[in-house]
Structure formats: C-alpha cells, structure tokens
Amino acid sequence: MAERQIENLLDFIQTICELDGKLIRNGADKNENLLFRGQSNMAYELIPSLGRNRKFSVDISILDEERNLIEMAKYKMPEIFHSDLLPLELLALLQHHGIPTRLLDVTENALVALYFACCSDNDKNGEVFAFKNNETDVANYPVINAIADSYRFARGTFCTLSLFY
Numbered sequence: 098m099a100e101r102q103i104e105n106l107l108d109f110i111q112t113i114c115e116l117d118g119k120l121i122r123n124g125a126d127k128n129e130n131l132l133f134r135g136q137s138n139m140a141y142e143l144i145p146s147l148g149r150n151r152k153f154s155v156d157i158s159i160l161d162e163e164r165n166l167i168e169m170a171k172y173k174m175p176e177i178f179h180s181d182l183l184p185l186e187l188l189a190l191l192q193h194h195g196i197p198t199r200l201l202d203v204t205e206n207a208l209v210a211l212y213f214a215c216c217s218d219n220d221k222n223g224e225v226f227a228f229k230n231n232e233t234d235v236a237n238y239p240v241i242n243a244i245a246d247s248y249r250f251a252r253g254t255f256c257t258l259s260l261f262y
Contacts, residue, residue, distance in 0.1 A: 103225075113131075117131060130230055131207070131230065132203040132204065132205060133204055134203045134210055134225070134226045135209070135215075135223065136214060136226075137213065137221060138221040138223065138224075139224045143226065147198055167191065177194075188200050203228065210226075
C-alpha cells in the first residue's frame with residue numbers, strides 16, 4: 098500500500114491523475130477503473146459499520162446481528178424493505194436509512210471522496226483511499242447475489258492519500 102501526504106487541492110488532483118495514468122500505462126482493460134473512499138479521520142479503520150467496535154474481526158454473532166437488523170427493518174418498514182429486493186439493494190437501503198451494514202461507501206469521483214475526508218473532524222487529518230477496481234470481478238462478487246458470510250473484505254490494490262488541512 099502506497100501512501101502519500103497531500104497538502105492542497107492541486108496536489109490531490111495531480112496524484113489522482115498519476116494513479117489513473119498508471120492504470121492506463123499498466124495495460125488496464127476497459128473494465129478497470131479507480132474507486133475512492135474518503136474518511137474524516139486517519140485513525141478510522143477501513144471497516145464497514147456492522148464490523149466496527151468489535152473485539153475480533155470475525156465475530157460469529159455478526160451474522161445474527163445482520164439478520165436481526167434486516168428482519169426488524171422489514172417488519173417496521175415493509176413498504177421500503179420488501180421481499181423482492183436483491184440482497185445488494187436491501188443492504189444499500191439499510192445503509193441509506195442509517196442501519197449498520199457490511200457495505201463500505203466508495204465513489205468513482207475522487208472529489209466526492211475528498212469532501213468526505215474533509216467534511217468533519219476538523220481537528221483530525223482525513224484520508225482518501227484509492228482502489229483499483231475491475232467491474233467484471235465486482236459484478237461476480239457474491240454479495241450481489243446473496244447475503245455473504247463475512248463483512249470484511251478488500252479486493253484489488255489500494256493506496257492511501259493522507260490529507261492535512
């Protein structure tokens with residue numbers, strides 16, 4: 098994992114352009130692109146909300162907790178969390194409504210990630226992660242087709258852009 102300290106917006110944009118250029122120079126096919134995640138505090142781990150504040154990275158009760166959260170959402174708001182949703186749609190709606198999920202927000206727009214890295218915790222240094230993504234692999238990832246049995250995963254390569262403001 099490469100890490101680079103960024104001092105200003107110009108540095109950030111140049112770094113993103115360099116990463117994108119490397120992807121192209123290294124023979125990326127048309128399905129490869131970059132995804133970004135901004136976090137307002139460098140101390141935060143790269144873990145979805147369902148897995149945060151746990152003693153162990155693999156906690157068997159996490160599956161029960163997820164199942165209970167899903168069932169409660171379906172019971173309390175059946176008009177939103179109906180049974181014909183695909184698993185990924187269901188998880189995205191849960192997250193949108195503030196319910197902890199196994200999903201980790203990422204974006205194709207580096208400036209959106211930068212916003213989230215800078216929007217709160219003004220006394221902390223933010224962080225932007227850049228992920229090399231292959232859309233073909235993601236389309237085949239099990240979470241799209243079923244509720245998977247783990248919540249912590251990382252695919253491909255990523256680098257950290259440490260932001261100081």
